[in-house]
Amino acid sequence: MFHFLSQKRLQDRGFSSGQKRRKPNETAMSAMLRTGWQICGLLFLLFAILVSCWIIVSSSETSIFAGNPIQAVVVVTVIAATLMVHWHVSLPQTFRQNSTIALMLSIILIQLLLVKLSEYVAATFAPEGGFRFLVEPYIFAPIVVSLLVGRRHGTFAVVYASLFGGMTVASEESFHFVIFSMICGFVAIYLTNRVRRRSRLVMAGAYSGLACVLLAFTLGQIEWPGFTVGSEAWVMVGKQALSAILVSTLTAVVVSGLLPLIEATFRITTDVSWMEFADLNHPLLKRMTIEAPGTYHHSLVVATLAETAAEAIGASAIKCRVCSYFHDIGKMKKPAYFVENIGDGMNPHDELTPNMSALIVMAHVKDGVDMALKHRLNSEIVDVIREHHGTSLIRFFYHRALKRRDEVQQQFEEGNAHEEDIPVVKKESFRYAGPKPRTRESAIISLADSVESASRSLQKPTPKKINELIDEMFRERLNDGQLDDAALTLADLATIKNSFATTLRSMMHTRIEYPKIEEGDEKGKSRKGTKTKKAKTTRLERSQETKKTVSGEGKKPPATDGPASSEGEKDTGRNPVASASKPS
Numbered sequence: 001m002f003h004f005l006s007q008k009r010l011q012d013r014g015f016s017s018g019q020k021r022r023k024p025n026e027t028a029m030s031a032m033l034r035t036g037w038q039i040c041g042l043l044f045l046l047f048a049i050l051v052s053c054w055i056i057v058s059s060s061e062t063s064i065f066a067g068n069p070i071q072a073v074v075v076v077t078v079i080a081a082t083l084m085v086h087w088h089v090s091l092p093q094t095f096r097q098n099s100t101i102a103l104m105l106s107i108i109l110i111q112l113l114l115v116k117l118s119e120y121v122a123a124t125f126a127p128e129g130g131f132r133f134l135v136e137p138y139i140f141a142p143i144v145v146s147l148l149v150g151r152r153h154g155t156f157a158v159v160y161a162s163l164f165g166g167m168t169v170a171s172e173e174s175f176h177f178v179i180f181s182m183i184c185g186f187v188a189i190y191l192t193n194r195v196r197r198r199s200r201l202v203m204a205g206a207y208s209g210l211a212c213v214l215l216a217f218t219l220g221q222i223e224w225p226g227f228t229v230g231s232e233a234w235v236m237v238g239k240q241a242l243s244a245i246l247v248s249t250l251t252a253v254v255v256s257g258l259l260p261l262i263e264a265t266f267r268i269t270t271d272v273s274w275m276e277f278a279d280l281n282h283p284l285l286k287r288m289t290i291e292a293p294g295t296y297h298h299s300l301v302v303a304t305l306a307e308t309a310a311e312a313i314g315a316s317a318i319k320c321r322v323c324s325y326f327h328d329i330g331k332m333k334k335p336a337y338f339v340e341n342i343g344d345g346m347n348p349h350d351e352l353t354p355n356m357s358a359l360i361v362m363a364h365v366k367d368g369v370d371m372a373l374k375h376r377l378n379s380e381i382v383d384v385i386r387e388h389h390g391t392s393l394i395r396f397f398y399h400r401a402l403k404r405r406d407e408v409q410q411q412f413e414e415g416n417a418h419e420e421d422i423p424v425v426k427k428e429s430f431r432y433a434g435p436k437p438r439t440r441e442s443a444i445i446s447l448a449d450s451v452e453s454a455s456r457s458l459q460k461p462t463p464k465k466i467n468e469l470i471d472e473m474f475r476e477r478l479n480d481g482q483l484d485d486a487a488l489t490l491a492d493l494a495t496i497k498n499s500f501a502t503t504l505r506s507m508m509h510t511r512i513e514y515p516k517i518e519e520g521d522e523k524g525k526s527r528k529g530t531k532t533k534k535a536k537t538t539r540l541e542r543s544q545e546t547k548k549t550v551s552g553e554g555k556k557p558p559a560t561d562g563p564a565s566s567e568g569e570k571d572t573g574r575n576p577v578a579s580a581s582k583p584s
C-alpha cells in the first residue's frame, strides 16, 4: 500500500515510469514444498501406502502375499524405507528436491499399473503362446526417469519397479518377471544416454525389445523351433518376437508424446526439449542480432565454450548452449553501454559517474530476467540469467570510483574542494545482486562468460597467455567465493580450464602468435644472438608500456561485465586500452 503511494508520488514527479519489473516469485510455502523434509517424508509414506494397497488389491491368488496383507504392508514399507535411504546416500544432491521424488515415485506407481494392465491384455487376447513376459512395458519407468532426471536415477526406478512388480505377479513368475524387468530396464537406460531427438528414443525402445527377445530365448519363454520343423512354429516365434519389439517401441513412442506434459507438470526440462529451444530463430535472438550484434556474437562464443566444457565434465551440454544464447538478453535495453557493442565509437560511460555506470551495467541482469519472464522462457534459463554474474564485483567502475574519490580528497587537502564533496565509495554498490551460480551448468556459463569477456582484450594471444588468463579468471572467481554454491569439484574445474583453453586456442588460431623457432635454436647454436634479440624486444616492450602508463592507458582496469582483475594483478597480455575504456 505504502509502496504504491510512494510509487505514485514518484510517477507524478516524473521520476518513475510506473512500470513494474517482473520477478520470479518464491514464497516460504513454495520453498518448503520444493525442498522441505516434511514433504519428502510425506511423499515416501504416501508411496508406501499406495503400493501396499495396490499389491493387496491386485495380487492374484498365487502371488507372494496372497491372503497376508499385513506381511505385504510391512515388506513394502521396509523396501520404501530402503529406497529412501539408498537415494539419500547415493544421490544426496536430488534427495531434497521434492518434485523429483514425486516424479520418481509416481512413475514407479504408474509402472505397477501398467504391469497389471499388460497382464490382463496378454491373458485376454493371447492366453496361449508364452506372450506373458513379452508384452510388459518394462522400459516405461526407466526411460521416463532417465530422460527427466538422469540415468543414475533411472537405475533406481528399474530396481524398485522390478521388486514391487515382482510382488504383484504369481509367485512362480516373480523371478522371471524381475529378471526381464531389470535387464530390459538397464538396456533402455544404457540406450537413452544423451537422447536429444525423439527418433533416437524410439530406436532405444526397439533395441530394448530386441534385448527382451534374446532374453526370452535364453530363459525359454520363446522356444527355439529348430531347423527342421514346419513353418507354423516359426510363425509363432515371429509373432512373439514382433510383439516384444512392438510393445517396447510403442512404450518409447508414448513416452516421447507424454514428455512435454510430464515436463510441464514437474518443471523439468529434458535434452529433447533443450534441443528444440536451441533455435537461433527465437524472436529475442533475432532482435539481438540487429540491436546488439556484439552481444549476440559474445553469446555464441560463450555457448561454444560452455557446451564443450559441460560435455567434458558430464554436465548438460545442450542446456549450457541454450542458456548461453540468452544469458545477456538484458543488454538489449541499453546495448551501447557494453563493450562488445561500442566498437571504436564514443564510450557513453565517459560522461557518467562510476556509480551510474555500474547501475546501468548491473541492470542488464534484472532486465534480462524481466524479458525472459515476459517471453515465457524456460525457468532454468531465467535462473542462469540471474546467476551468471553471481555477486561479483564490477572492478573497473569500483576502481574508477576510488580514483575519483582520491582526486577529490587531494583537492580538499589543497583547499580547492569541500569535505562534503568527497564521495563515499561502498564496495557493495559495485557488486551484482546475485544469487551465485547454483548449478554446474550455471557456474560453467558464468566462467565461460568471464573468460570470453577477458579474452577479447588479449593482445597478440599465445597459448601461454590464454592459459594464464584462464588461470587468473578461475582463481579470481574461486577466491571471491562465486563458485561456493555450485557442485563443482576441483577436478571438474581443472577439466573446464583445459576445455576452455583448447576451445579458445582453436577460436583464436588465426590470431595466435606461436614462438618462432630460429635455426640456431634447433641446432643449439647462436644462443648469444637470440638472447640479444630477446633483450632488445623486452626493452622495447618495456619502453612502450612506460609510455602507456604515463599517458594514463597502461595496466589499468579491464572489462566490467566479466570480472576481469585489475589492482595488483600481473600482466596477462591483455590490451589495457581496450579493456579500460569499454565496459562489457
Ligand SMILES: [Fe+2]
Residues within 6 Å of the ligand: 327, 328, 364, 388, 389, 561
Ligand atoms: Fe552479463
Ligand SMILES: [Fe+2]
Residues within 6 Å of the ligand: 298, 302, 327, 328, 449, 561
Ligand atoms: Fe555475457
